[in-house]
Amino acid sequence: MTTDLFPTLEFPLLELRGVSKTYRSGSLQVQALRGACIAIREGEFVAITGPSGSGKSTLMHVLGCLDSPTSGTYRLAGQDVSTMSEEELADVRNRRIGFVFQQFNLLASLTAGRNVELPLCYAGVRRAERTARATEALARVGLAHRVEHRPGELSGGQQQRVAIARALVTDPALILADEPTGNLDSASTTDVLDLLAELHVAGRTIVLITHEADVAAAAARTVHILDGAIQNDSGVHQEATHRG
Amino acid sequence: MNWWETIRTGLEAVRSHRLRSGLTVLGILIGIAAVILTVGLGLGAQQQITQQINSLGSNLLIVGPGSTTSSNGLRGGLGSASTLTETDATALASKVVAPDITAVAPAVQRSESLTAGASNWTTTVVGTTPDWLSVRARTVSSGRFLTTQDVTDHAAVVVLAATTAQELFGPRDAVGQTVTVTGIPLSVIGVLSPAGSTAAANEDDQAIVALSTASERLFGGATRTSVQNIYLQAQSSDTLSAAYQEAESELSNLHHVTTPGSEDFTITSQQSILNTATSVTQTLTVLLGGIAAISLLVGGVGVMNIMLVSVTERIREIGLRKALGATPRVIRRQFLVEASVLGLSGGVLGVLLGVAAGLGLSKLISQPVVISPLATLGALAVAVAIGLVFGVYPASRAARLAPIEALRSE
Structure with missing residues (x-):
């Protein structure tokens, strides 16, 4: 069934083929992904939905090179990720992917500015340019006046916007957001979704993981996942024909 | 990065x-x-x-006389003989004979009563040579120690140890005062520094006079040419055993000792103390x-x-x-x-x-x-x-x- 749904796209940015992921927790084996197939083109805004435990977070971790699949292949911009070295993977995460996590994952000891700068540090960007680009990214998410504030001094919505600025700062092609609104009130949720929509309009590929239908509605394409396999993929053909 | x-x-x-x-x-x-x-x-x-330990006089060898055997075969204890002489000391001081011995101090001693004005004090009077100061690792706190001239002149001078000076003169400076020993007035020329807190408490209670003064003017009698002890100093603890052997062979020569074990002298060292x-x-x-x-x-x-x-x-x-x-x-x-x-x-x-x-x-x-x-x-x-x-x-x-x-x- 999943193979029927497998989209035939010419140059997908992300392409998963029959990806499985098995975790071993103690004596128990948990199969988080069972032969998932998905292709995402550059410039798409895709929401991946599913109940908790459906494997959507694992899917995102595989997409973001935060975790490696047990079997199957994952091609990122045409390149097989399983052949990449640790250094190459670090470079991919640094330059091609921006992450937004549910728990924000900001370093509490650093100011918002330094947090946003971090990916640039690892990219080897010079200090002056780093500061300028971090300030610019924070301005883009409406937090130009919070550069010197530490995460503890910011509201949840503001912290998530700092995290989005950090995801943006290296100018990655792909932004992966894992339940970015999960810890936010409705006003902040709207802010964050508007921001992601804006970025999509600006040409970035966005993959949004959520279990809330109204959050998923922000995306043009919705992929439903259940028990580790793609169950339903809305508008992939429409998107493909529309774009292609 | x-x-x-x-x-x-x-x-x-x-x-x-x-x-x-x-x-x-x-x-x-x-x-x-x-x-x-x-x-x-x-x-x-x-x-x-x-x-x-060094304050006792480290690298120190003490030569003492052996035992005596009287005419009826009665043997005395160690040190009862008076076989050591100033000649022995002079021979040991030779750099040719004993290159590892750096200083030699022959000594005679006797307990005498010292009088200074109204106060008197009985202590050990030691007759020796200027080398005694370095051999016993002592220093002078005021005045000076004996010189070779004092020995040559049979000078009527005395150097007091700290406690002795204190007992006779109290807090006053002892240097320049006069002490009478066996009726002979001696001028105090120096006071020794305290030897420090050692087990040998009497190190700070003695009076030092020139060897010639002691043997010829104060003690007289049998001690006129013999000495009770000869203190020898080795260069360092490493040459101590070499110094020991040099002293032993030279003294055996001088005393015509032919069979080992029949020496009429004994040499003891601080080695045992050092070992402990x-x-x-x-x-x-x-x-x-x-x-x-x-x-x-x-x-x-x-x-x-x-x-x-x-x-x-x-x-x-x-x-x-x-x-x-x-x-x-x-x-x-x-x-x-x-x-x-x-x-x-x-x-x-x-x-x-x-x-x-x-x-x-x-x-x-x-x-x-x-x-x-x-x-x-x-x-x-x-x-x-x-x-x-x-x-x-x-x-x-x-x-x-x-x-x-x-x-x-x-």
Whole structure:
């Protein structure tokens, strides 16, 4: 069934083929992904939905090179990720992917500015340019006046916007957001979704993981996942024909 | 990411975890300071003991007369003969005959009553030569000691030990005063410095006169040419046995001793005292070294715990940094910088505290504390190494995890 749904796209940015992921927790084996197939083109805004435990977070971790699949292949911009070295993977995460996590994952000891700068540090960007680009990214998410504030001094919505600025700062092609609104009130949720929509309009590929239908509605394409396999993929053909 | 950025990141992390950094530094600091202090106290005690033994006159050989055998075959005890003479002493002083003997002091002694004005005091009067001062490792606190001229002149002069001077003249300066011994007035030309707190308490209660004055003007009789003891000084403890053999063969020659065992003299040395002292100080060093090692171990275990906890707490941070593009190498370097900063600042502060406490303590308890560079460096190396190993190794392991595994860890 999943193979029927497998989209035939010419140059997908992300392409998963029959990806499985098995975790071993103690004596128990948990199969988080069972032969998932998905292709995402550059410039798409895709929401991946599913109940908790459906494997959507694992899917995102595989997409973001935060975790490696047990079997199957994952091609990122045409390149097989399983052949990449640790250094190459670090470079991919640094330059091609921006992450937004549910728990924000900001370093509490650093100011918002330094947090946003971090990916640039690892990219080897010079200090002056780093500061300028971090300030610019924070301005883009409406937090130009919070550069010197530490995460503890910011509201949840503001912290998530700092995290989005950090995801943006290296100018990655792909932004992966894992339940970015999960810890936010409705006003902040709207802010964050508007921001992601804006970025999509600006040409970035966005993959949004959520279990809330109204959050998923922000995306043009919705992929439903259940028990580790793609169950339903809305508008992939429409998107493909529309774009292609 | 270059080294400068890595160092900046490391320093940032050290600063943002003040309590943890402080505790780590404290653990290293206490360990190192404890090692410096205990080793310093041990070495100080060792130095003090050696000094006390040296104050008896180290590298010292004492030649005494052998036993006598009377005409009816009754044998006297050691020292009852009066077979040693000034000639023996002169022969031993020869650099050709005994190159390892640096100073020779023949001595006669007798208990006499000393009178100075209204006060009197009975003490040991020693007749000897100027070399006595260096052989017995003594110094003069005021005035001067005997000279060769005094010996040649049978001079009517005397040098008093500290207690004797105190008993006869009280707080007044004894130099220039007159002391009468067996009816002969002697002019006090000097006072000896105290020999220090040694077992030989009477070292500070004696009166020293020229050998010629003693034998010919004060004592007379049988002691006119013979001496009771000849004190010999060797260059160092290494040449002590050579000096011993030179003295033995020369005296055997002079006294026509042909069969070993029939010598009419005995030579004793401070070697036995030195041996005892060496074994005592060795035990002391081992004991204090053990205490130091234990304190370093305790400090090291403390540092190890804090480092392990610190890294475990920060596995999420490692995961996040990896998700943002840090390579394992960059992560390792960051923790290396952090551990080095903590280790070195703890080490430097520990050395400063140890040295300062050592100096303070030596003033306070008037016991020398010797700062050993070797122990200091060793303690520093061990503490920094523990910090590095337990700071970097777990971080390096965490850096090899998949980012999400690290991010998920609580």
